[in-house]
Amino acid sequence: MKRLLLAAALWLPTVFVQAQSDSAFIAQLFEQALSKGKAYSDLRDLCKQAGPRLSGSPAAAKAVQLTAEKMRNYAFDSVFFQDVMVPYWVRNEETALKLSSSDTGFHSRDLPLCALGGSVAGMVSGEVVEVLGWNDLQKLPDEQVKGKIVFFNRPMDARMVYTFGAYGTCVDQRVYGAIWAASKGAKGILVRSMNLSIDDYPHTGSMAYVDTIAKIPAAAISTQGAEELSALLVKYPNLSVSYALGGENKGMALSHNVIGELKGKKKDIIAVGGHLDAWDMAEGAHDDGAGCIQSIEVLRLLKTLNYTPNYTLRSVMWMNEENGLKGALAYAHRADSLKENHVAAIEADRGAFAPRGFFIQADQKMVERMQTWLPLLEPYGVYMIKSGGAGADVGPLARVNEKTVLVGFVPDSQRYFDYHHAATDTFESVNKRELELGAAALASLIYLMDKYEVGSWSMP
Amino acid sequence: MKRLLLAAALWLPTVFVQAQSDSAFIAQLFEQALSKGKAYSDLRDLCKQAGPRLSGSPAAAKAVQLTAEKMRNYAFDSVFFQDVMVPYWVRNEETALKLSSSDTGFHSRDLPLCALGGSVAGMVSGEVVEVLGWNDLQKLPDEQVKGKIVFFNRPMDARMVYTFGAYGTCVDQRVYGAIWAASKGAKGILVRSMNLSIDDYPHTGSMAYVDTIAKIPAAAISTQGAEELSALLVKYPNLSVSYALGGENKGMALSHNVIGELKGKKKDIIAVGGHLDAWDMAEGAHDDGAGCIQSIEVLRLLKTLNYTPNYTLRSVMWMNEENGLKGALAYAHRADSLKENHVAAIEADRGAFAPRGFFIQADQKMVERMQTWLPLLEPYGVYMIKSGGAGADVGPLARVNEKTVLVGFVPDSQRYFDYHHAATDTFESVNKRELELGAAALASLIYLMDKYEVGSWSMP
Numbered sequence: 001m002k003r004l005l006l007a008a009a010l011w012l013p014t015v016f017v018q019a020q021s022d023s024a025f026i027a028q029l030f031e032q033a034l035s036k037g038k039a040y041s042d043l044r045d046l047c048k049q050a051g052p053r054l055s056g057s058p059a060a061a062k063a064v065q066l067t068a069e070k071m072r073n074y075a076f077d078s079v080f081f082q083d084v085m086v087p088y089w090v091r092n093e094e095t096a097l098k099l100s101s102s103d104t105g106f107h108s109r110d111l112p113l114c115a116l117g118g119s120v121a122g123m124v125s126g127e128v129v130e131v132l133g134w135n136d137l138q139k140l141p142d143e144q145v146k147g148k149i150v151f152f153n154r155p156m157d158a159r160m161v162y163t164f165g166a167y168g169t170c171v172d173q174r175v176y177g178a179i180w181a182a183s184k185g186a187k188g189i190l191v192r193s194m195n196l197s198i199d200d201y202p203h204t205g206s207m208a209y210v211d212t213i214a215k216i217p218a219a220a221i222s223t224q225g226a227e228e229l230s231a232l233l234v235k236y237p238n239l240s241v242s243y244a245l246g247g248e249n250k251g252m253a254l255s256h257n258v259i260g261e262l263k264g265k266k267k268d269i270i271a272v273g274g275h276l277d278a279w280d281m282a283e284g285a286h287d288d289g290a291g292c293i294q295s296i297e298v299l300r301l302l303k304t305l306n307y308t309p310n311y312t313l314r315s316v317m318w319m320n321e322e323n324g325l326k327g328a329l330a331y332a333h334r335a336d337s338l339k340e341n342h343v344a345a346i347e348a349d350r351g352a353f354a355p356r357g358f359f360i361q362a363d364q365k366m367v368e369r370m371q372t373w374l375p376l377l378e379p380y381g382v383y384m385i386k387s388g389g390a391g392a393d394v395g396p397l398a399r400v401n402e403k404t405v406l407v408g409f410v411p412d413s414q415r416y417f418d419y420h421h422a423a424t425d426t427f428e429s430v431n432k433r434e435l436e437l438g439a440a441a442l443a444s445l446i447y448l449m450d451k452y453e454v455g456s457w458s459m460p
Numbered sequence: 461m462k463r464l465l466l467a468a469a470l471w472l473p474t475v476f477v478q479a480q481s482d483s484a485f486i487a488q489l490f491e492q493a494l495s496k497g498k499a500y501s502d503l504r505d506l507c508k509q510a511g512p513r514l515s516g517s518p519a520a521a522k523a524v525q526l527t528a529e530k531m532r533n534y535a536f537d538s539v540f541f542q543d544v545m546v547p548y549w550v551r552n553e554e555t556a557l558k559l560s561s562s563d564t565g566f567h568s569r570d571l572p573l574c575a576l577g578g579s580v581a582g583m584v585s586g587e588v589v590e591v592l593g594w595n596d597l598q599k600l601p602d603e604q605v606k607g608k609i610v611f612f613n614r615p616m617d618a619r620m621v622y623t624f625g626a627y628g629t630c631v632d633q634r635v636y637g638a639i640w641a642a643s644k645g646a647k648g649i650l651v652r653s654m655n656l657s658i659d660d661y662p663h664t665g666s667m668a669y670v671d672t673i674a675k676i677p678a679a680a681i682s683t684q685g686a687e688e689l690s691a692l693l694v695k696y697p698n699l700s701v702s703y704a705l706g707g708e709n710k711g712m713a714l715s716h717n718v719i720g721e722l723k724g725k726k727k728d729i730i731a732v733g734g735h736l737d738a739w740d741m742a743e744g745a746h747d748d749g750a751g752c753i754q755s756i757e758v759l760r761l762l763k764t765l766n767y768t769p770n771y772t773l774r775s776v777m778w779m780n781e782e783n784g785l786k787g788a789l790a791y792a793h794r795a796d797s798l799k800e801n802h803v804a805a806i807e808a809d810r811g812a813f814a815p816r817g818f819f820i821q822a823d824q825k826m827v828e829r830m831q832t833w834l835p836l837l838e839p840y841g842v843y844m845i846k847s848g849g850a851g852a853d854v855g856p857l858a859r860v861n862e863k864t865v866l867v868g869f870v871p872d873s874q875r876y877f878d879y880h881h882a883a884t885d886t887f888e889s890v891n892k893r894e895l896e897l898g899a900a901a902l903a904s905l906i907y908l909m910d911k912y913e914v915g916s917w918s919m920p
């Protein structure tokens with residue numbers, strides 16, 4: 001017992017000093033980010049100079065060069081590209097949704113519309129069958145669907161506080177709607193945008209076809225448009241609609257992941273990243289320009305404060321998260337081939353909002369140990385470290401090495417779906433301080449994971 | 461020991477059941493607010509139908525009627541007014557800030573400007589003395605200030621994570637600048653707006669004069685304008701500026717606090733409120749339409765869920781927080797006269813942003829006891845209950861009864877000063893979900909304070 005007390009007496013001051021120095025270092029990270037940060041101007045450059053950068057597009061190629069140049073200018077130890085073949089889809093011209101009815105009193109009108117990403121081209125016109133999802137649709141006799149346009153109109157559930165949860169239980173309409181509808185003979189689909197606000201912006205996003213079922217033109221309409229269409233269908237049941245899409249699959253194109261490094265004492269790696277591609281409706285500021293730029297800022301902040309990492313720290317800009325995940329798959333494949341050991345991989349792909357915490361994909365004991373850092377982070381509004389899905393781009397790394405700790409950065413989620421995949425996702429929709437706090441929160445966690453060598457923690 | 465264990469065994473299940481029922485009730489509050497809430501449309505009405513509602517103005521009178529009508533329509537048990545005499549100041553016409561210089565190469569230009577609230581009218585022109593605050597100014601010989609215009613240009617400190625802290629250490633320039641400058645013979649002042657963003661919007665706000673020192677015209681310029689003016693003063697030291705303000709003090713006017721009640725089993729009161737007046741630059745959506753409407757929504761939510769309060773619950777719309785605090789002073793005076801016992805008073809005046817927590821002005825033991833509720837609130841992003849200043853409008857109640865627990869609602873602070881006292885503080889700057897989450901967070905805390913009868917807790 002005496003020995004234990006002695007050990008405790010020797011040990012406690014060390015912990016105290018460490019915690020003090022950690023808290024001082026983390027304070028410096030936040031101060032740097034908030035008063036001398038580069039994230040906001042770097043994000044402006046990415047949004048305004050590269051712009052909408054769907055995989056395979058000239059804008060995506062420009063974004064690859066621009067982010068590499070940023071990291072070279074910050075004198076990272078190495079900056080390199082990884083070749084990735086990605087699908088290249090282009091929207092081309094498309095019409096609004098035209099409504100018409102022979103009923104007296106009906107005034108013809110247009111509603112805003114956009115093709116879902118990957119949709120085939122085509123002109124469609126006909127009557128509308130409104131459903132809330134597959135449950136509704138499967139109950140309808142095929143003859144009630146055949147030759148018509150299926151309108152999927154299930155709203156995101158406003159009651160879910162974490163909005164990604166509401167997205168997860170709603171997005172099946174967008175992803176599988178065209179397959180479901182075509183399997184019952186429909187000739188097109190309209191999907192209510194994945195958006196919790198009622199506004200006039202259609203939101204695109206990925207969708208699936210299967211080769212055994214007809215590929216039909218698939219489009220999103222705005223939430224306001226969906227409310228209007230639904231009300232009009234009650235009033236004018238013989239309402240018909242028409243639209244034309246120009247979507248074109250241009251096959252595979254050469255693109256790149258972009259990787260920057262600060263060399264550590266060890267070759268083991270902590271990677272932090274976002275995806276460089278973005279849908280073609282806007283500048284992809286929140287999705288996911290912010291995550292890319294924050295990942296660069298993490299390394300720049302640590303370097304600026306002369307931190308010497310134990311592990312090699314990597315900023316990774318994965319290509320093609322939106323419609324293929326080819327970059328993340330290639331990155332994990334390369335890690336496997338080269339026997340690169342990722343002790344941790346952190347994904348930032350939930351928007352440039354004020355930080356709230358981190359989701360950890362790892363053993364519960366690991367989560368609990370990381371939770372002991374919360375007192376260091378709470379002064380900055382980061383109060384949540386818990387088990388949860390990290391993200392699509394880091395996911396494949398867990399299949400290479402199950403010990404890799406995957407982390408998802410969780411900012412406030414309330415406004416994310418106002419911008420996600422829509423024309424509203426511009427640089428102007430980003431608040432400078434929220435972006436900077438996110439970068440500093442990421443830098444703080446990575447500092448702690450690196451300093452305390454998360455890769456060496458022996459977990460049962 | 462046995463008896464203790466028995467007591468624990470009897471006690472624990474009760475606590476568990478209670479916690480379960482509390483968590484279920486709080487879940488209902490959030491679900492109601494997010495899916496069937498009235499706060500967003502009520503705030504739209506206040507912003508669009510009443511509009512900018514500086515104390516004494518016709519718009520303020522309209523806001524008094526509108527909020528009372530809302531509460532009557534929700535069938536609160538009683539709705540009444542309290543007469544309050546308030547200062548009535550009007551802006552009248554004012555110019556931009558005109559810059560001129562005889563230097564070659566200088567192109568004359570205008571910068572956006574607005575009078576500080578309460579400023580005297582007047583035309584001013586002359587050279588500029590730029591300072592960071594009183595520390596700078598007092599060191600200057602009077603002859604370097606006399607007849608000139610003092611430009612207070614100390615920015616809010618971006619490093620402070622909680623932005624109200626940065627405001628608190630910066631706002632002395634706005635409040636006392638005219639007194640300081642006039643005491644050294646200046647004929648006008650320009651103040652850099654209290655804004656962490658760099659943009660083109662001047663922010664007004666209260667200021668002070670003293671009768672023994674000349675009252676000089678005082679105006680704010682935008683942060684972008686301040687940066688430009690500062691840079692131009694380096695390049696063109698003989699730069700001169702001119703501006704004209706039209707501010708007019710119209711004396712005292714009759715106005716009202718607006719109060720709505722749900723009667724409790726006891727006469728003791730829990731009040732929740734915001735201030736109904738707003739600066740005249742915009743609609744006062746964040747400052748403080750949101751707090752007023754959320755306070756109405758708190759009672760409406762509890763009533764909708766058929767909650768029977770122990771205490772009498774009050775929504776209070778205080779008049780004249782911005783330039784006098786007359787409403788809050790009158791309210792506390794009335795409470796004192798009528799021997800009304802406020803067991804708690806909660807203020808919502810930090811914008812319509814996603815909730816983070818509450819500041820408590822009470823004994824530390826009380827704070828610790830309230831902190832035991834955090835597990836019930838954390839699922840909604842409310843993780844912080846700690847000692848801190850509650851707010852200006854509830855403050856006077858503590859002087860009536862030191863046992864009154866004062867609470868300040870603390871939403872995320874990052875964007876607040878983008879809107880505060882500026883033309884940007886419009887309904888459109890409010891996110892519906894963030895507003896609703898705030899209302900539900902307030903309702904949850906008030907439910908817990910009421911159910912567990914915070915007024916009966918015997919504190920040492």
